[in-house]
Amino acid sequence: MPAYYVVVDDLNDWAPYFPSKDVISFDQYLALPTETSDNKVRVINCCRNSHALGRGYYASLLAEARGHHIIPSITVFNDVRRKALTSLQLEGLEQSIDKLARQLDDSGTELVFRLFFGRTPISALASLGKQLFERFAAPILEVRLRKQTSWTVDRIRVLALGDLKTEQDQTDFADAVDQYSNLLWRKPRTRKRYRFDLAMLVNPDEAMPPSDRNAIARFVRAGKRLGINVSLIGKKDYMRLPEYDGLFIRETTNIDHHTYRFAKKAEAEGLVVMDDPTSILRCTNKVYLADLLKTHRIGTPATRIISQQSEAVLQDLEQSLGFPMVLKTPDGAFSRGVIKVSDRKELETGLKQLRQKSALVLAQEYMFTDYDWRIGVLNNKPLFACRYFMVKDHWQIYQHHTGSVDSGGFETMPTYDVPRDVLDIALRATRLIGDGLYGVDIKQSGSRVVVIEVNDNPSIDSEVEDLSLGAALYHEIMAEFLRRMEDRHRG
Missing domain, CATH: 3.30.470.20 (ATP-grasp fold, B domain)
Structure with a gap:
């Protein structure tokens, strides 16, 4: 299990909050042994003087040198200090700011607000706050919006715990840090009991998830027996990934989806990941998969990849595949995006329908x-x-x-x-x-x-896929995570 620290300039800065042995001063952090311990270390840096050569800057610099997972990173400090780098990170936020225009128009020409781990009490700014946090992950950010011809992000500053002077700011920070890292305060016994932390990405609102609730519970129990603390996370927990040793995605994956972004970030953070981003990329697109299997001479139904709907193409499909045939979009799942056509008219209609969603369509013989x-x-x-x-x-x-x-x-x-x-x-x-x-x-x-x-993300439901192996099925998967996390830990 990882160790957690909140680093502050002075322990008195933490006086308004619940006492915790995990809160240490900058000097205490500086004095920690530099040798890599058996456990990963997560650090929340709340020090002042984030400019170059200041304490906040050095806290993050030393953390990265020691292999600790630190928020904010040196990259964030550098990005917010240089307007050109800030502007680069802000690309793509115009649409989110435009959506706020109606609410912001009553705010004059300037609006300053604070984000605590991406959270803000201003509901109209909640979505923008989350996106800013993804780009500038810091415990406390101060954001200034200005309106000239349109609203833009004019300035972003990383603040320290000592900058929170009002009771409301202190309360908002306490609520946010509790939400962001509840393992820090609520589970001291868990840290002693389990060897590894595994995040399981789930969506309780998904209509057809890869695993039902009973299966998820069985995964959690199997993990505990092996010394793995399995925590269920959701889309909003993207920035918490560095807290874990592994990521198990139990939500339907896709490339243009947060599941792929989670997999990419987890891999970049050195976590053990299933499904890994390469597997998602290779499996979720049927065009890629069809070509891959064909190249390696693995048997598949006769398949054509369609990019246009000409008379010559239609005739070739009729002659080579015959009727009925099956049309598929590259990213369909659970029998969605799949059409069976029985004659030329249905073929033309089906291709037209699917090509509105995708530039390429697969046509396969019907078996x-x-x-x-x-x-x-x-x-x-x-x-x-x-x-x-x-x-x-x-x-x-x-x-x-x-x-x-x-x-x-x-x-x-x-x-x-x-x-x-x-x-x-x-x-x-x-x-x-x-x-x-x-x-x-x-x-x-x-x-x-x-x-x-x-x-890449097969269904494992209770009383279906587990009927033969029972609890052993969940044990085998969790044991594989354990083996890989141990290998990663030793490496």
Whole structure:
């Protein structure tokens, strides 16, 4: 488990707040042993004098030299001191500021407000505050907006704890630091009990999440048995990632989505990550995956990648794939973005519909089977096996209606009962992606076995994928996290 410190100029600066042994002075931090300990160290730097050669600057500089995870970083100090660097970081915020124009127009030509870990009591500025914190991660920021022809961010300053003179500012800071890092104050016993911290990214409001609540709870229990403290986090916890040793994404992933940004940041911070960003990139785009499998001669349904809807293209599809055929958008999931077409008219309509969403569309031969195989693979070894049956009187395992989704039955079995050629093609496909956790969808028709897709974030629901292994399924996944975190720790 990591050690936590809040570094202040003087311990008296912390007088308005609840006492904590984790709050130390700059001099105490300076006197800490420089040797890397067995635990990661997280530091919140609340010192004054953030200019070059000041205490705040040196606290962050020394933390980075010692391999500690520090907020704010030296980069933030440098960015806020130089207007050119500040402007560079502010690119892309114009739209967010424009949305505030109606509220800000009544504020004259200048508005100054403070952010505490990206939080502000001004509700109209909440979204802007979060985005500023992502770019300038600091405990306390003072932001000045000015209006000339339009509202812009005119200045950003990193403040110290000693700059908070009013009771309201002190209360807002206390609430924000409690929300930002509740492990710091609320779980001293946990720090002694567990060896590693694992963040699990979930979305309680997701209609079809990769794991249901019971499965999530089983992951948490399995982690505890192995000495891993599993904490559930959400989209708003992006800047807290450095507090953890690993990230387990249990939310449907996509490239243009916060799940990919979480994976990228976690990887950059040195965390063990599943799904890692490379796997997300390779799996979530069916165009890439189809080309990858074809290049390595792994069996797939006959596939064409469509970029235009000309007469020649339509004729080629009819002759090469025949009817019915299946059209797919590159980023569809859970049977969404997939259309079966039975004649030329449906083909033209389907392509037109999908090409409004994507420049490229996949067309594949239709292979009728009563079920699809799903082979779960972890670190290039088979983990679980299911057969997902088609919805009654439907050609997919999911059928989407307005406000509801039907699914077919399933059969879970030990991997040793799966035909050898099904297991082999699943492992061949996942080796092209990486060594993470995958779910390979496979169709088997007679002696023909083909890969439909590889999922980087496979469904693991209670009483479905875990029916064969039970608690051992969750143990195996958590044990793999433990092995990788131990390797990373030793390295």
